[in-house]
Amino acid sequence: MKRQFKSMVENFCHWETHTPDSIFLKQPHGTEFRDFSYQEAGQQIRKMAQWLLSQNLPPRSNIGILSKNCAHWIMTDLAISMAGHVSVPFYPTLTDEQLRQVLVHSDCQVLFVGKLDAWESMKGGIPTSIRCVSYPSYYEGAPSEFENWESITKITHPLASFALASYEEVSSIVYTSGTTGVPKGVMLTHQGLISALEHTREVGLLDTSNARFFSYLPLCHIAERTLVESAGIASGGTIYFAESLDTFASNLQTANPTHFLAVPRIWTKFQLGILSKLPQSKLDLLLKIPIVKSIIRNKVKKGLGLAKAELILTGAAPMPSSLLEWFHKLDIQIREAYGMTENMGVATIMPPKYKKGTVGKPHNGVTIKIDPNTQELLMKAPWNTVGYYKEPIMTQELFKDGWLATGDMASIDEEGYISIIGRVKDMFKSAKGEYIVPTPIEGMLAVNPIIEQVCVVGTGLPQPIALVVLSEIGKNTEETQLREVFREMIKRVNPHFKNYEHLRKIVVVKEAWSVENNMLTPTLKIKRNVIEKHYHGQLEKWFESPEEIVFEN
Known part of the structure; x- marks a missing residue:
């Protein structure tokens, strides 16, 4: 008989009791790993x-977490829940101004x-009224000016027992990454997580023994939170972490998730x-x-470190x-x-029968x-979600007669497969008065390995143009060949699009878009409005250029 899933902290306590010596968290530190068994993590x-x-x-x-992914991030999340509070994670790449905005909006009481x-450029965003606790000093970049996790746990006795007030209570407030506008605090409940786990246990292989997960995308993002933290704990698995960008490849190989x-x-x-x-021509020949x-x-x-990957x-x-098809080969x-975020990242998944151009079928x-x-x-x-924190009007707009409005344009075929056409808000109007959805055009351009990033723009222009950032392969290609x-x-x-959607130009821009220059969200999605604003003064000039392919000066 399968075990009934409960809240995340209760799922953890199940394994703390039944498999206390199993490794729960593996934190890299140089060439070594600091292992936390379920029992040891439980004490912390x-x-x-x-x-x-x-x-x-x-x-x-509301208790905040501000850190890159690490073992103590997950232990903090569970401790907050065990104490009957609400965890509110924040992106570790926020500016001081952005951090202050979400800290104040969330009514954060304590910040880990x-x-x-x-850290030095962020700390000015923390109001003096918020009490801070820092993680152990072996984490690179952890501040030293606050009460320390280790000093607190040395003199504190472990909590013997606890009880959640109600599964209907909010367990976490997850702020959206803010592709447009101010981030919104999405309220998620214990019951929501339990339902999501139960409905995805087969497709998520949550009953797999010796499951291993690799955590490197921001844990404050709903995909990592649901598919790594929650699923890892539900399955009683081991969660490995990446120490840095430089060690990512070796950390992933070690995890072999x-x-x-x-x-x-x-x-x-x-x-x-x-x-x-292995160049494409040689790869094709060998295959x-x-x-x-x-x-x-x-x-x-x-x-890659994916030899044992089952999902x-x-x-x-x-x-x-x-x-997708390149990797399938x-x-x-x-x-x-x-x-x-508003549906915990759980809407559709591709079934074993792959169907091109779709995102699969709805979950049970x-x-x-x-x-x-x-x-x-x-x-x-x-x-x-039950709504946005302190935003009743936006919450009301999120639901249409009880249905969650995703903001995505889509279609459903006769087999029940869903195709995402683009974001409703991403549509822009050309000078001809026609609405253009940029995502499908971008998708067809992005397949070429000379392109690293692409954004189709054209508000107020007669035809859309594509802004592209070259990949390393593109940068090593001669300009004449690139133009061709x-x-x-x-x-x-x-030819795949209507006449008014036809690209007039491709513009190769100099600067790569990144989280640091605010062109990408922390989950590496383009901030379309920021990119358009950045290049706004040049778009008309590029459009009027006699060249079909334009290189930014």
């Missing part, structure tokens, strides 16, 4: 929960501060890394030789079909998952329909 969690209770905070206070890259999630940009980087060692084909596939999977997912942004069966428990007027995807599920490739791309892409 219970001590910090006891300390939080000793602070006499109001019941169900850990592994960070830019059974469950792995990556966003499209990561898959693109994996592809470019493979092609830099035609039966004996060699198997060797190549195994070597690539082992090199490989992509999400958070659209994945080009050609990229290497026997890396990536399954696209679609969701958003999900009901979907399309708004006939706007083509917006509407959904119902028992794990949908881009001209061919325009000829290939335009």
Whole structure:
């Protein structure tokens, strides 16, 4: 008989009792790993929960976490829940102004501060009224000026028992990454998580023994929170972490996860890394030789650290079909998952029968329909958010007669597969008065390995133009050849769209878009409005240029 899932902290306590010596968290530190068994992590969690209770905070206070992914991030999350409070994680890449905005809006009472890259430039955003606790000093970038986790747990007795008030209570407030506008605090409940776990236990392989997860995408993002932290704890698995960008590849190889999630940009980087060692023409040739084909596939999977992966997912942004199929040829069966913070990232998943151009079918428990007027995807599920924190008007706008309005335009085919057309808010109007959806155009351009990033713009222009950032392969290609490739791309892409959607230009921009220059969200999605604003003064000049392919000066 299968074990009934409960809240995240109760799921943890099950394994703390039944498999106390199993490794729960593996934190890299140089060439070594600091291992936390379920029992040892439990002691740390219970001590910090006891300390939080000793602070006499109001019941169900909002407690913040500001850190890159690490073992203490997850222990903090569980301690907050065990103490009966609400966890509120923040992106570790926020500026001081952005941090202050969400700290104040969330009514944060205590803030746990850990592994960070830019603490000195962030700390000015923390109001003096908020009490801070820092993670152990072996985390690079952890501040030293606050009470320390280790000093607190040395003198605090572990909490013996606890009880959640109600599964209907809010367990966490997750702030959206803010592709447009101010981030919103999405309220998620214990019951929502339980329902999501129960409805996805088969497809998520949550009953797999010795499951291993690799945590590197921001834990404050719903995909990592649900598919790594929650699923890892529910399955009684081991969660490995990446120490840094430099050690990412070796950390992933060591983890050799059974469950792995990556966003499209990561898959693109994996592809470019493979092609830099094995050019496409040679790869195609080797994959035609039966004996060699198997060797190549195994070597690539082992090199990436995915030799033992049973569930490989992509999400958070659209994945080009050609990229999925490229990996399928290497026997890396990536399954696209679609969701958003407001539905815990759990809406659809690609079934074993892959269908090009779709994001699969709805999960069990999900009901979907399309708004006939706007083509917006509407959904119902028992794990949908109960609303936005302190934003009743936005909460009201989020639901249409009880249906969650996703903001995504979509279609459903006769087999029940969902295709995402683009964001309702991403549509822009050309000078001809026609509405253009940029996402499908971007998807067709992004398949070429010379392109690292692409954003189709054109508000007020007669025709859209594509802004592109070159990949390393593109940067190493002669300009004459690049121009020819881009001209061919325009000829290939335009016939798939209506005349008013045809690309007039491709503009190669100099600066790569990143989280640091505010062009990307922390989950590596483009901030379309920021990019358009940045290049606004040049768009008309580029459009009027006699050249079809323009290079930014």
